Amino acid sequence: MEIHAEAYNRPIGIFDSGIGGLTVLKALKDKLPHESFIYFGDLAHSPYGTKSKKMVRAYARTITRFLLAQEVKLIVIACNTASASAAQEVRRMAYPVPVLEVVEYGVEAALQIIGQADQTNHRVGVLGTPTTVSSEVYVEQLRIKAKERDIALEIQQAACPLFAPLAEEGLWQGEIPKLIAAMYLHDMHAFAPDVVILGCTHYPLLREVIAEQLPESTKLVDSASLIAERAKQLLEDKKLLRLTPEPGSIDIYSSDSEDTFRRMATRFLDMTVDIVHYVELDAWEESEG
Amino acid sequence: MEIHAEAYNRPIGIFDSGIGGLTVLKALKDKLPHESFIYFGDLAHSPYGTKSKKMVRAYARTITRFLLAQEVKLIVIACNTASASAAQEVRRMAYPVPVLEVVEYGVEAALQIIGQADQTNHRVGVLGTPTTVSSEVYVEQLRIKAKERDIALEIQQAACPLFAPLAEEGLWQGEIPKLIAAMYLHDMHAFAPDVVILGCTHYPLLREVIAEQLPESTKLVDSASLIAERAKQLLEDKKLLRLTPEPGSIDIYSSDSEDTFRRMATRFLDMTVDIVHYVELDAWEESEG
Numbered sequence: 001m002e003i004h005a006e007a008y009n010r011p012i013g014i015f016d017s018g019i020g021g022l023t024v025l026k027a028l029k030d031k032l033p034h035e036s037f038i039y040f041g042d043l044a045h046s047p048y049g050t051k052s053k054k055m056v057r058a059y060a061r062t063i064t065r066f067l068l069a070q071e072v073k074l075i076v077i078a079c080n081t082a083s084a085s086a087a088q089e090v091r092r093m094a095y096p097v098p099v100l101e102v103v104e105y106g107v108e109a110a111l112q113i114i115g116q117a118d119q120t121n122h123r124v125g126v127l128g129t130p131t132t133v134s135s136e137v138y139v140e141q142l143r144i145k146a147k148e149r150d151i152a153l154e155i156q157q158a159a160c161p162l163f164a165p166l167a168e169e170g171l172w173q174g175e176i177p178k179l180i181a182a183m184y185l186h187d188m189h190a191f192a193p194d195v196v197i198l199g200c201t202h203y204p205l206l207r208e209v210i211a212e213q214l215p216e217s218t219k220l221v222d223s224a225s226l227i228a229e230r231a232k233q234l235l236e237d238k239k240l241l242r243l244t245p246e247p248g249s250i251d252i253y254s255s256d257s258e259d260t261f262r263r264m265a266t267r268f269l270d271m272t273v274d275i276v277h278y279v280e281l282d283a284w285e286e287s288e289g
Numbered sequence: 290m291e292i293h294a295e296a297y298n299r300p301i302g303i304f305d306s307g308i309g310g311l312t313v314l315k316a317l318k319d320k321l322p323h324e325s326f327i328y329f330g331d332l333a334h335s336p337y338g339t340k341s342k343k344m345v346r347a348y349a350r351t352i353t354r355f356l357l358a359q360e361v362k363l364i365v366i367a368c369n370t371a372s373a374s375a376a377q378e379v380r381r382m383a384y385p386v387p388v389l390e391v392v393e394y395g396v397e398a399a400l401q402i403i404g405q406a407d408q409t410n411h412r413v414g415v416l417g418t419p420t421t422v423s424s425e426v427y428v429e430q431l432r433i434k435a436k437e438r439d440i441a442l443e444i445q446q447a448a449c450p451l452f453a454p455l456a457e458e459g460l461w462q463g464e465i466p467k468l469i470a471a472m473y474l475h476d477m478h479a480f481a482p483d484v485v486i487l488g489c490t491h492y493p494l495l496r497e498v499i500a501e502q503l504p505e506s507t508k509l510v511d512s513a514s515l516i517a518e519r520a521k522q523l524l525e526d527k528k529l530l531r532l533t534p535e536p537g538s539i540d541i542y543s544s545d546s547e548d549t550f551r552r553m554a555t556r557f558l559d560m561t562v563d564i565v566h567y568v569e570l571d572a573w574e575e576s577e578g
Contacts, residue, residue, distance in 0.1 A: 044344055045334065050457075052546035055333055165454040168339075176472065179465050257341035285571065 021078030049129025310367030338418025
């Protein structure tokens, strides 16, 4: 403990394109109530899901630079599009600060369920933004891990570009999200997957309407609770857990106006968002050369 | 003519947050087939409609700097959110290059229709993005111009944040946009407006479903054809019309990847988009101090 006398008091950094990652923040806060969190929502560039991989990478680099300057002890990429596009770069920049990203734990959550089943052949569905789906990162990671465990997998993806705007509008239930889910999930229903990965941090908010459009036997998984477990384990292993009786703080930073964020976050989460700090992201961009 | 021997050959610059402004480009191209156009779609920051006024202003300044460096003879702000947030700043920066913006011609189109009616009291509806609606710029301009013409107006606005994502998804017709339109336009229907301004360049693509949710007597207007007329008049007055038998060129620039733009533009417009140039927008940002 003495060695890390300063480090363990440092905050955990989390980032997302906007408010979707608050679902991951909530899971982390539940599991690690004594930790302090710095959450960065890149509302100035939101949504990431229709931006190019190159662009999302540039945004992720800038935010990583900002979080490292806040001396975070762990970075959680709480956005599937950013994880799919920029995880390796963020890891390289942040080293030796550890980095967790949602794609890995979405994959892990799916394989845990499959591991309990008796079948020999398994079908996994992946729902994501256009950029996440076209990156094929879920397909790739599922294949690698399934091979390691000698599991035979069939995989089908579906891009659901309107899910994130719907979630941000608070349209989580009712006829409109139901019809949109039916449109996106028609082929997925026919595929009859054993597990479907909710591959965007907004999608857990639409869990009910998504479940309605899939066979009853299909299980839905997301990365939030596994990534929170893994974060706890990792901090324990590195002796970086904050050991104090008081609850930690949550500081929310946004690259667009605080008002926008507060309005959206209040609608979004069962968590009061009082103080949102505005950050001019340009100041954290890499300099030329 | 001799005085402007160079200037009249210069292109017209148009910008939008993304692809919505292509509806304005199309109207301009129809009216001014011999002109050359430079269209800038700020896909890296799209959509503007949920970003803060401050942020949209910063984007507009950067794009204006880019267009002026291309030696445009006229700038058309083909985005209502940018017009609502940044028109004055763009005008000041561009001077003496003239600037046309869509809000003014949306207002003008509405008042032309009202001017033909026999009533003494008129109701105008405005549909726009959250940022446009909260800027109240339509309300303000409608009041000023109505007062000048001694017309009594009642005005009601409705923010329709999902319309732009729907339009970009190509969901222009059918049950989904119909239900979303019904949700947003419920109060507007009760208001029974004489005219409704489609205050976002995406909305003309949803014209049919919007019309279905309003009284039959309600007329829908947008700024595209009036702004094209005004552009022609302005270039004539300034002797800046390109007088040549050949059709002009269209060059499309995007702050995100060409692929994204081409994919969206092809879906969006009855116009082939072959060449899209990628522009790193950061290079055109204002320097410190």
